[in-house]
Amino acid sequence: MPAAAKETPEQVAAAALEAAPVWDGHNDVPIQLRGRFDNLINDFDFVDTLDTQDGDRAAMHTDLVRLEKGDVGAQFWSVYVSAALPEPEAVQATIEQIDVTKRLIARNPDKLALALTADDVEKAMAEGKIASLMGMEGGHSIGNSLAVLRQMYDLGARYMTLTHSTTLDWADSATDAPRHDGLNTFGKDVVREMQRMGMLVDLSHVSEAAMHDALDVSGAPVIFSHSGARAINGHLRNVPDSVLARLPENGGVLMVVALPWFINEELRNHSANRSAEEARLKALFPGLPDNVEAGLAKWDATNRPPVSTVADMADHIDHIRKVAGIDHIGIGGDYDGMPTGPVGMEDVAGYPALFVELAKRGYSQADLEKISSRNMMRAMREAEAFAASRRDMAPIEYPVGKPRDAE
Template identity: 65%
Template sequence: MRSLFLRSLVLSTALAGLSVPAHAATPEETAAAALKAAPVWDGHNDVPEQLRGRRNDVIAGFDFRDTTNTADPATGEQAMHTDLTRLRKGKVGAQFWSVYVSANLTEQQAVQAVMEQIDVTKRLVAAYPADLQFATSSTEVQQAMKAGRIASLMGMEGGYAIGSSLGVLRQFHALGVRYMTLTHVKTIGWADSATDAPQHGGLTDFGKDVVREMQRIGMLVDLSHVSEDTMMDALDVARAPVIFSHSGARAIAHHPRNVPDAVLARLKDNGGIVMAVTLPAYVSDRVREWDLARTAQRARLQALHIADPKRAAAELAAWVKDNPAPRATLGELADHVEHIIKVAGIDHVGLGADFDGMESTTEGLPDVSGYPALFVELARRGHSQADLEKIASGNMMRVLKAAEAYAAAHRADPPIESKTTF
């Protein structure tokens, strides 16, 4: 009996020492854990533009908790992509709100218009103190996230809005703007755009001073929308990390708005980041080619029926019905993220969806609630929780801290001066 007891004891001890296989996390579990530890920090959202276009910046009566009912059949205006409910569902912890104004304005008009967009953004944030918190630094972003609020930063889109004045640039920074996209759709007096005829071969001498002064004061240099030559010139001048607030990889979709591999390779040394965009024509060559075909068809029909615009419109509608638009896919978007990682490295990629700045969306990402789906796809492809946390917000936090450190080290440097223009 004693022998049987001893054998049982030995067997029990041996069994107790066997390790039970750990539960392998599913892609959904990996994505959820990553987004809990590091909520999404999105690089570009155009809600302020929607407030200007739809409401002339009057937010009285505007309910940002739910904007799903904002479609207008009379004008063809779609419902907005963003509201507080869907931001929470999308696990967004920090957002750069774009204080964009049209490139068709004069420089002086643009200065005023951006001031108004800064104002409406601040008023919107102040109206929802339980959910939104205005932020101008990495420390304030961390504080907002810890408090369970969405850190709300501002980025300007289009260097024409400084009126060719470094003094205006500095004042926008003082008002809380933390990045500026050097151009938008048009080439400006000191920088070439990706979607307009080049005039300068990149940046002019003044344009290079703009980059230097932005980095001296701690404003991030955003190279989305600029030409490849402008990207290269900015990287030559930059001493702190730059960003692409909403761009894709040109090797995946050959739109000139996307970032070529030669530039991606330089981000390793610069320390910058490409925040992957979801605008379909930038995500998918199929969508871009369809857009080009529709544009060509419209021009042909308008020329053919120059005296009958209704017929031209009807025939274009028939063409679209017979040739339905393709959809960019979640998989294609993940391809962009993975290509940026392949060329630039895991430390140099983030997300900048461009919601509320586009007419259509990528399949699987209908609005700001859709970010988790992308992280599930990336986890399914084998990306670890640590990598997903970097993509979500860790990389952007590192970039902003580095820009702040550079500005702190150069606080005693004198401002770069520019002559007044009128």
């Protein structure tokens, strides 16, 4: 092609997103509906949520207008509930979040379509609707019960993050003290049962040992619904190279997160330094909160936080491509589950900016289509095919009341 006719990065990105709209791995609108509106959404306008700012609480990151601007074609809505809840309460709350998500989808039938299969996703995209899937964030949502896990699948959940912030009776979290050196016997059976049904195993939030244990027993692709590369940002929520190197054999997809503190290493260190300064001030001035507040304000004035940008997110994608390959990268923004996205991608309207940045770095249209949704489509179809091959296999059973931390 003559140089004068060469497509610009903007044109390459636009063509890729038209052919393969973004399939985003994690959006926390459902917990926003719970926290802001007590799940009372009969009068909730999801077309434009910019008016949801309330005092110190920023406006929501997500609405139908901005999803369209962001070229989002499929969305995993997180039916997250707090891991601090007692597990029986967490099970109930998760069902309530599935309910509010389904009601949100039903209230917006011209723009959203409930999707339970890869075919559903493909159909919704072809109709110009956003395919709406549901993912559970944390195994506390099943209350130590494979029976509950199966019922959550029947209610429509299509992935489960094995842990959230808390280590469970059967799985170690990345950000809590380990108890099992990964997954125990029951935890490995959770993975097996999920894949027997066709539910995607999500390894965001779990410890490195748990990632390896899950891969050891997986016959279907796993996902990381919203994580980065630990070699670029050392946060334990990110994925180490030892795990990235196993994705080609597994077929899994790392859906890259946009959360600034997970993608910009300088910002992560700034946050840690600020926490250390706050702890120092509290030790110096016990019982004098005004002194602590004044000292922290002085520290803030002379230690401005670094700025995270779209380029930071692209750096993670570059590294994952280097270690795991182009076929194992996706997008998992974590919008409405963080204060803001990086500069240029503050909300869900910003995805095209990321794809322009990648095109500037030499990614082809075919590469960008894989990252936006084709890799995720392939992984889901392979997970469904694996489940179909296990159709005659009986469900895994455990006696009622058996301790799940027993080996």
